[in-house]
Every structure is written in C-alpha cells, then in structure tokens.
Amino acid sequence: MIINVSKAKANLSKLIDMAYHGEDVIIAKNNLPLVKLVIHKPKEKRKLGLLSGQIDIPDDFLDENEEINDMFYGSNLNQY
Template identity: 45%
Template structure:
C-alpha cells in the first residue's frame, strides 16, 4: 500500500517513515499533494568487480599462450618462430 505524505508531516515523522520503508512499505513524499520523491530502503551495489583476475599470473600465462597460438595460426608461424 502506497503512503503519500506531505513534506511537513514527513519531517515530523521521518524516523518512523524510514523504518516503514525499510520494511518494504512504499512511502511517497509530496508537496502541495503532488508526489515528489519516493522513500525506499537502500540496496547495496553488486560486489562484482571487473578485471578480478587481472593480477592472477596463472590466468595471464594462459591468456599469453592463447594469444601466441592464435597468432601462430593466423600468421602461419612467421611471427613467433620460437613456438614451433
């Protein structure tokens, strides 16, 4: 159930409104009965980090080997003769 509350009343009951929003209730703060903002509980950002393996030497070695193999196939062993 949406709760629409004017700014003055929201100021007076902010702690209660925060608690209700944290429990999942939809709180909308209005000015002159026109909705302005919605009070919602904070959702932490994802913990996924891109480049997570960038300093992993085993992964880098594998990528380097793959790059050499691809280059060997593409250039017919002309660029990397030491890989023969």
C-alpha cells in the first residue's frame, strides 16, 4: 500500500498494525515513494566464545613487527 504523508498522519495506528501483520506500507510525498514502514526486529545477543577452539591465534600476534614499523614510520625510528 502506498499512502501520502497527510493520510499517513491521520492513519498511523492503522498503518503500524498493517506493517506488523506483514503488509507493505510505503509513505509517499507528492506521490513519490519515500519511506517503507517495517516492524522492528531486535538483534539476537551474540554468544561469547562462539568460535572458541576453532581459530588459532599465534602467541606473537600482538608483537610489534620491525618491518611494518619501518613502512609506517621510516627506518629512522630507532635513532631517537
């Protein structure tokens, strides 16, 4: 259903109910579709440790790499 803003203001509760029950509700301005009214679906909470034991992170993962530091800061980094 496409409905203009002025009619949508007067029938908002009805439009919300229609969207809740799965009907497409599009609000238009000057007969130009602008927005679609959709129901809010809460995101599921993520579970900590979901990939535990499935990914191997090396012990030196957070160690600095001299070659990469030289690329970012230049090879003169250790002179100061």
